[in-house]
Every structure is written in structure tokens, then in C-alpha cells.
Amino acid sequence: MTHLLGRPDFELIAGWIEPGHRVLDLGCGDGTLLKHLIETRGAQGVGVEIDDANILAAIRRGINVIQGNLEKGLDEFADQAFDHVVLSRTLQTVRHTEGILREMLRVGREAVISFPNFAYWKNLRSVLDGHMPVSEDLPYQWYDSPNVRFFTLLDFEALCAQMGLIIRERRVLDEQGNTVEANDDKELNFLGSLAVYRLTQNR
Amino acid sequence: MPGQSVGAVSSQRAHFNEPLTLRSGGTLPAYELVYETYGTLNAAKSNAILVCHALSGHHHVAGHYADAPNNIGWWDNIIGPGRPLDTDRYFVVGLNNLGGCHGSTGPSSINPATGKPWGSDFPIVAVSDWVEAQARLADRLGIDQWAAVIGGSLGGMQALRWTISQPERVRNAIIIASAPKLSAQNIAFNDVARQAILTDPDFHGGNYYEHSTRPVRGLRLARMLGHITYLSDDQMGEKFGRELRNGSFGFDFDVEFEVESYLRYQGDKFAGYFDANTYLLMTKALDYFDPARLDDGDLIRAMGRSHPDTGFLIASFTTDWRFTPARSKEIVTALLANNRNVSYAEIDLNFGHDSFLMEDAHYHGVVDAYLRNIKL
Numbered sequence: 001m002t003h004l005l006g007r008p009d010f011e012l013i014a015g016w017i018e019p020g021h022r023v024l025d026l027g028c029g030d031g032t033l034l035k036h037l038i039e040t041r042g043a044q045g046v047g048v049e050i051d052d053a054n055i056l057a058a059i060r061r062g063i064n065v066i067q068g069n070l071e072k073g074l075d076e077f078a079d080q081a082f083d084h085v086v087l088s089r090t091l092q093t094v095r096h097t098e099g100i101l102r103e104m105l106r107v108g109r110e111a112v113i114s115f116p117n118f119a120y121w122k123n124l125r126s127v128l129d130g131h132m133p134v135s136e137d138l139p140y141q142w143y144d145s146p147n148v149r150f151f152t153l154l155d156f157e158a159l160c161a162q163m164g165l166i167i168r169e170r171r172v173l174d175e176q177g178n179t180v181e182a183n184d185d186k187e188l189n190f191l192g193s194l195a196v197y198r199l200t201q202n203r
Numbered sequence: 204m205p206g207q208s209v210g211a212v213s214s215q216r217a218h219f220n221e222p223l224t225l226r227s228g229g230t231l232p233a234y235e236l237v238y239e240t241y242g243t244l245n246a247a248k249s250n251a252i253l254v255c256h257a258l259s260g261h262h263h264v265a266g267h268y269a270d271a272p273n274n275i276g277w278w279d280n281i282i283g284p285g286r287p288l289d290t291d292r293y294f295v296v297g298l299n300n301l302g303g304c305h306g307s308t309g310p311s312s313i314n315p316a317t318g319k320p321w322g323s324d325f326p327i328v329a330v331s332d333w334v335e336a337q338a339r340l341a342d343r344l345g346i347d348q349w350a351a352v353i354g355g356s357l358g359g360m361q362a363l364r365w366t367i368s369q370p371e372r373v374r375n376a377i378i379i380a381s382a383p384k385l386s387a388q389n390i391a392f393n394d395v396a397r398q399a400i401l402t403d404p405d406f407h408g409g410n411y412y413e414h415s416t417r418p419v420r421g422l423r424l425a426r427m428l429g430h431i432t433y434l435s436d437d438q439m440g441e442k443f444g445r446e447l448r449n450g451s452f453g454f455d456f457d458v459e460f461e462v463e464s465y466l467r468y469q470g471d472k473f474a475g476y477f478d479a480n481t482y483l484l485m486t487k488a489l490d491y492f493d494p495a496r497l498d499d500g501d502l503i504r505a506m507g508r509s510h511p512d513t514g515f516l517i518a519s520f521t522t523d524w525r526f527t528p529a530r531s532k533e534i535v536t537a538l539l540a541n542n543r544n545v546s547y548a549e550i551d552l553n554f555g556h557d558s559f560l561m562e563d564a565h566y567h568g569v570v571d572a573y574l575r576n577i578k579l
Binding site: 056060 | 516532535536539540542544545546547548549550551565569572573575576
């Protein structure tokens with residue numbers, strides 16, 4: 001199965017964006033997702049990115065991109081300035097997990113978050129075999145990984161509950177990007193390689 | 204260096220008879236602007252870029268003069284065929300601002316009312332006055348709307364001011380190493396520089412032209428001080444360290460450390476050609492610049508005066524302690540609050556405030572990428 005821009009989570013996220021919606025993409029990379037959302041969904045978008053090469057690539061694509069470090073918050077953005085704040089495959093690289101989640105829901109109505117699930121059975125098997133997991137969704141060796149937080153789907157949901165964040169929608173995907181169905185959350189946690197969430201907050 | 208120089212260029216003059224009422228309340232009954240252009244204005248007149256100069260800049264932005272091949276424009280490295288301000292695509296205009304000392308009407312020009320140099324009678328000019336004068340030059344050149352207005356430092360302030368004062372006439376603003384207003388520290392540095400000039404016995408209340416002298420010592424000190432603030436500590440350390448010219452201490456007050464030698468050389472060179480009254484005017488224009496004043500100090504409201512379709516590229520340099528990245532981000536924040544199209548790059552370059560004049564693949568790549576996306 002082929003996916004939008006080679007990224008199954010992008011396909012899901014794009015489906016949630018309506019024309020005219022304002023989107024903030026945190027860790028927007030070279031602006032691929034934003035460009036797609038602007039062109040096909042009629043969204044308005046801004047990206048935040050730390051890496052020089054990505055800043056250059058995003059500007060070359062004609063994307064509005066702000067160079068900055070997510071660890072330092074989102075001070076340049078006003079409260080509730082966006083309909084969606086996207087953090088795709090980046091949460092595990094951020095140290096201030098609670099801080100970034102709070103900031104996302106301060107500047108946006110909805111947080112859209114995808115992350116690799118460390119409890120995916122292949123990852124667990126890899127650890128049981130004596131090695132840190134390397135997979136489609138965790139494509140790094142332990143010594144060059146940008147990831148600093150290792151958590152599972154259930155860990156994430158526990159944190160959301162603790163922070164009073166509301167899960168509006170959850171989609172769990174396997175390594176091929178197919179949606180995983182399961183009998184219960186524990187099984188889902190075991191079968192899913194990548195999780196995509198929509199979060200809101202009572203205001 | 205990728206791309207080519209624009210080659211041999213020549214400057215032109217435009218005379219304006221319509222009086223210009225200035226922010227300070229003064230009036231210039233008539234004035235001249237000296238300018239240069241590179242590239243060709245297209246039939247739709249949609250490809251013009253205005254380059255605004257900083258404190259010591261002028262109209263000779265790129266290329267060289269046929270009779271002075273070593274006199275290369277101050278921002279030559281970014282302008283020319285294949286360079287970010289690509290003259291195969293764009294028509295680039297640079298001018299010397301009012302109050303300058305490179306050919307446009309300024310304190311050293313003759314005041315027609317007295318037949319003598321303006322000197323201390325030359326009115327204080329503000330960034331908004333420069334924008335007005337630049338707009339009149341645009342009229343003269345048949346340019347209704349700039350594809351982009353670009354500048355670093357005080358030049359960036361002019362680009363910013365354009366978007367507020369003449370929102371319909373600027374499609375993009377590229378604001379580099381700049382700030383929405385000076386800090387107390389910035390103003391303090393400027394005041395020390397001014398005091399150096401004002402207390403020079405050769406200043407003669409600004410009318411030194413009549414005394415056939417120039418406040419060279421004051422101007423030299425002003426430049427030395429300014430120069431320190433344009434460089435980064437690291438860069439000075441790398442370039443000069445504590446190197447001694449003669450290898451050992453002389454135990455006197457002669458030039459000993461290489462950094463002293465460098466600064467004195469820079470000061471002497473500058474004082475040899477720049478006009479002290481112009482230096483005073485330029486630093487005052489910097490100090491007064493604060494477009495948010497119109498809106499009770501609210502920069503968000505001020506930037507709301509810009510056109511919704513105007514695009515902005517804001518760039519800062521990590522080692523610039525004169526106009527720090529945080530100052531550029533104030534502009535970014537105000538633009539984002541107004542839903543403006545804005546990109547911001549924080550460029551890691553080691554040359555302090557002067558980084559904006561340097562050639563760097565990433566820095567120039569960012570400006571190039573932005574400019575290539577502008578539709579003509």
C-alpha cells in the first residue's frame with residue numbers, strides 16, 4: 001500500500017484539515033506536509049523548524065517557516081491562533097514533553113500528534129533479542145537516534161489523562177501504515193507501530 | 204563565489220523640486236538623490252528591488268566603476284547574474300539616503316538659501332523621511348510597486364517602514380539583522396559616538412566646513428566604538444587574540460596589540476572619507492526609529508498596517524549582540540499575530556552584526572530561495 005508522500009500519518013492528518021483551516025506544523029522538516037495541506041486542502045500554514053537545511057528547503061518550497069527550538073516553547077505564537085497544531089514523529093525527540101503539549105493547546109484548538117510506539121511487538125522482540133529496536137518507524141541506531149523520550153501508546157494516554165487533555169480521535173498503524181484493530185487497548189499497544197492522536201483541552 | 208558581478212556600473216542623479224516635509228518638522232525645499240541601478244526593469248515593471256543602506260552605506264551597492272575597478276559596491280557579493288539578487292531576473296536599485304555624504308543632499312551640500320554648506324542647519328531626517336524620498340525616486344523610475352525592499356540593520360528598518368508607510372507599494376520585505384526599535388544599550392552606544400564628534404574642537408557646532416577643517420578625531424573614535432559593536436567577541440578573539448605587533452610589551456601607550464592597530468586603521472580610514480554630520484544624523488535616525496509609536500507602542504497594531512499580501516523574510520545572526528535574534532523575533536511575533544506571510548531564519552555566522560554583509564552559502568541560500576519564489 002502506498003501512502004501520501006510516503007507517510008501514512010500525513011494521510012490521516014490531511015484528512016482532518018478543512019479548507020481555510022490554520023495549521024502550525026512543529027518540526028515541519030522541508031515543508032512537505034504543509035505544502036500538501038496548502039495545495040490540496042486549502043489550508044493556511046506555518047512551520048517551525050530548527051535545522052538549517054530544512055529551513056532552506058521549506059523557504060524554497062514557498063512555505064512560511066520560523067526557525068526555532070521547540071524546547072523553548074512557542075512564544076512567538078498567540079493564544080488559539082491555529083485550528084490544528086501538528087507534531088508528527090517529533091514528540092519523542094522533545095525533552096519538555098508536558099511543556100510542548102501545553103504550548104500546542106495554548107496556541108491551537110487541537111493538537112495532532114504522531115509518534116512511534118515503543119511497545120510495538122517487534123520492538124519488544126528486538127529488545128528481548130538483546131538489541132534496541134530499528135524499524136520503519138524507529139529508523140535509527142541507538143547511538144545516532146534523535147529520540148530522547150521512550151514511551152508507549154498507553155504511557156502517552158496516561159499522561160494525557162494526568163494533564164486533563166481530551167483524546168478526540170486515535171488511529172493506530174502497523175509498519176505498513178495500515179490501521180490496526182484490536183480487542184482492547186493493551187492489544188492495540190502491542191500491535192501498533194505508529195500512533196496518531198487528536199487532542200483538545202476543556203477551556 | 205557563485206554567480207557573477209554586475210561589472211562596470213555608473214551612478215545617476217535625480218533632482219526633486221517638490222518640497223519634502225520631514226518628521227522633525229523641518230522642510231527640504233529641493234533635494235538630489237544619487238542612485239545606481241543594475242539589471243533591467245521589465246515591461247510590467249514588476250521586478251524592481253530596492254536595496255536600503257545602513258549607517259555608513261550608500262548608492263554604490265554592486266559592481267565597480269570603469270575608472271576605479273577597486274571601488275566595489277558594499278553588497279556586491281549578493282547582487283549580480285546568478286546571485287541571490289539576480290540581475291538576470293531583477294532590476295535592483297540602490298540610493299544614497301537624504302543626509303548622506305556620498306552625493307545625495309546632506310549636511311555637506313550647499314544650502315541654496317545661504318550659498319554655504321548646510322552644516323548644522325541640515326534638518327534631522329527620520330527613517331520615514333527616507334522612505335518618502337525613496338518612494339519619490341520610485342515614481343521617477345516608473346516603479347509603482349517593489350517586488351521586494353531589502354536591507355540589513357538600519358536598512359532593514361527602512362524595509363520594515365516601507366511595509367507600514369507604503370503598504371500597497373511593497374510586495375515583499377527582507378529585513379536582516381534589524382530591530383523594531385533600538386534598545387537603551389543601542390542608544391547609549393550611539394550617544395557615546397555622537398559625544399566623540401560633538402566634543403571634538405574641530406566640530407565648530409557642525410559648521411566645520413567653513414573653518415576648512417573636519418572633526419576627524421571625534422569621527423574616528425565614533426567609528427572605533429561602532430566597529431567593536433559590529434563584531435563578535437569570538438571573531439575578534441580569532442582574528443586578533445592578544446597578538447602584539449612587536450612581540451613584546453612596550454610599556455607605553457603606542458599601538459601594541461593587533462586589535463588596537465586594526466581599530467585605529469578602521470577609524471582612520473572611515474574618518475578620512477565620511478562626514479561627521481552625516482554620522483550624527485544616521486545615529487539619530489536609528490535612535491528615533493520606532494514605528495510602533497504611532498500605535499501606542501503596540502508593534503502588533505503597527506504591523507497590522509502592512510498589506511495582508513505582503514510577504515516577509517526576517518533573518519538574524521546568532522553572534523549579533525548589537526541587534527540580537529530576539530529583536531528580529533519581535534518583528535516575527537508581531538507579523539504572526541497579524542497572520543502575515545513570514546519566514547524567519549536565525550543564521551549561525553561568526554561575524555556579529557556585520558554578518559549581514561558577509562558571503563555565506565546558507566545565508567545567501569535563504570535569501571536566494573525566498574527571492575526565487577517571488578512571482579513577477
